Amino acid sequence: MSARVTPVPVGRPTFLDVPRCTDLSTLDAHIAIIGVPFGIPYALDYSTGASAAPRAIREQSVRYSPWYLTHYDYDFGGDLVAGRAVKIVDCGDVAMVPGRWEENSRVTTATIKAILDCGAVPIVLGGEHSTPIPVMRGYEGRGPMCVVQIDAHIDWRDEREGIREGLSSTMRRASEMPWVKGMVQIGIRGFGSARKLEFDAARKYGSVLVGAEELHRLGVDEILRRVPGSERYYITMDMDGSTPPSLLVCGDRPSAA
Template identity: 50%
Template sequence: MPKPQLISPISSGLPSFLDSERIKRLDQLEGADVAIIGVPYGVPYDVAGMRSPSAPAPSAVRAASRRFTRYLGHYDFDLGGPLFNDRDVRIVDCGDVFMQSGDFAGNASRTEQVVRTIRAHGAVPIILGGDHAIPIPVMRAYDDVGSMAVIQLDAHIDWRHEVNGVTEGLSSPMRRASELSHVGGMAQFGIRGTGSAGKGDVDAALAYGSRLVMAEQIHDQGVASVLDQIPDASSYYVTFDIDGLDPSIAPGVNTPSPGGLTYFQAARLIEAVIQRGKLVGLDIVEIVPDNDVGDMTSFNTARLVLFTIGALAHAGQIGR
């Protein structure tokens, strides 16, 4: 019996992330340090949301990343040295998880299987969403790491138990993460404004022990003042809803909220996590290309992914 299809390789004529090596099968991952994987789906709350507005985002981020390809061997002033710290870093692009319209359980299962396979080959998965439902199956793929801390950058706490009877949608990833036995700590940075959370959701997050860090505190006191909110752990997973950034630099989202993080605030938070322990995965979700202005959101997302890869190399976590 043939194996089920798990990925859809990038079509000929479309760019990979950073024009990196494309793989057509997951057994080609051997020796990869970082594996880019698109998850271009969402879990809708009603019929109107059957096609996620974030479905085109992985392709948009890949296209935007091409602006950086000529500089990969150059000095990066944000990192204080050569971008990859003079290390040989192998980045591969796996294309997208194979999606079937309306098969939400199957899409989630394939996403989990792909992330497990990437990890089994020793690569760090970097996931391009898709909406904020996708970290739910992704984080399930880390049940072998022991105790993993989850770090969220977002305007919203995403702690709803359900919306319209849907328990694994974009308003629930942090609640679902809190229920995983291998998640041992949580901090949520950039919180502000209003969203889907009610008082009961906030109370539940605090009762669990999640550390809620307001965007205003980061602006007023600086990133250094909140780094002690990162829980101690040996492994970290970062989930980044791009509406955590200020809409002046990330307008291409569903729910823009003023007062968001700057590029440097987000970058330094990610860098601090990497300096604290092993980064085992990153997702960036909720980019809506149709709402973008001059591809600014996709461009800044691509730069943050590139910065993360560089920070991993500078920390000695990838490359040789």
């Protein structure tokens, strides 16, 4: 299986209006945006709508470009890329074939490997939250990494409806990848994704679980101290991990929100 992408069509915006890369074999950038309109649907309910997400994210991102890449961030104390000349390109989307979940997964892994081989850092636009499974597989052979997940759910189901690589199983599959050496899961809340046996499995593995309520009570600095040390981090964010605080199910609110 080799990489397979569909470039952003002419006339449609790229992410943040950055330049297009229309041929992965010529990729020359520090950061490569790559859409993965990926999902493995369960019986009736989830997933399929997420395939429209990369295009929707690109269209919404244009309102922030190009000036936000150079604005001064007060909290950070500089611009977004710390004054460095960072080349960002948009490679388009991994080309999917409807219904061929396993093939789509393999082509996603191959495309991520191709981007990494070019020395670029991929920023992946999913897809629902099974997308990180084939993406993380692309890091095989590149040394240990710690996975940082921002999500309302722990995604530790071993299988659901016989599907082992769906959005409920992302972190369980990650834990089985030998190159994943640490895991922290931030923003967990409510009862959506797991039974006690999944929490037990995550704790037994050594995943650092941080509840949404805990995050608001203790603050980001304290939570960052709990992140396992690692030379490299893989960060994944499920959209329900960023639900506005007013909608969070938690007892404590940030005092200065």
